[in-house]
Amino acid sequence: MKKISNLLIALAIILGDIMCATVAYNYRDMLCGIEHAGYSAPASTALLYAIPFAVGITVCVILAIRFCKKSN
Numbered sequence: 001m002k003k004i005s006n007l008l009i010a011l012a013i014i015l016g017d018i019m020c021a022t023v024a025y026n027y028r029d030m031l032c033g034i035e036h037a038g039y040s041a042p043a044s045t046a047l048l049y050a051i052p053f054a055v056g057i058t059v060c061v062i063l064a065i066r067f068c069k070k071s072n
Contacts, residue, residue: 001071008064012057019053 026046033039 005064005067008060012060
């Protein structure tokens with residue numbers, strides 16, 4: 001159970017890194033699109049990409065805590 005807990009913690013960290021990269025890329029793309037391509041949506045809509053990542057990170061952390069408690 002401890003190995004599963006460690007794996008879930010590592011997965012949560014990796015998801016956090018991927019989330020940062022994805023949101024930053026899409027935010028910059030939105031800014032460029034607003035400036036040059038005439039996008040009408042605000043750049044902050046790129047932050048909506050963080051919601052599924054946040055749910056996944058939360059689930060990983062909750063399961064990691066649960067598995068860690070079961071292993072003790």
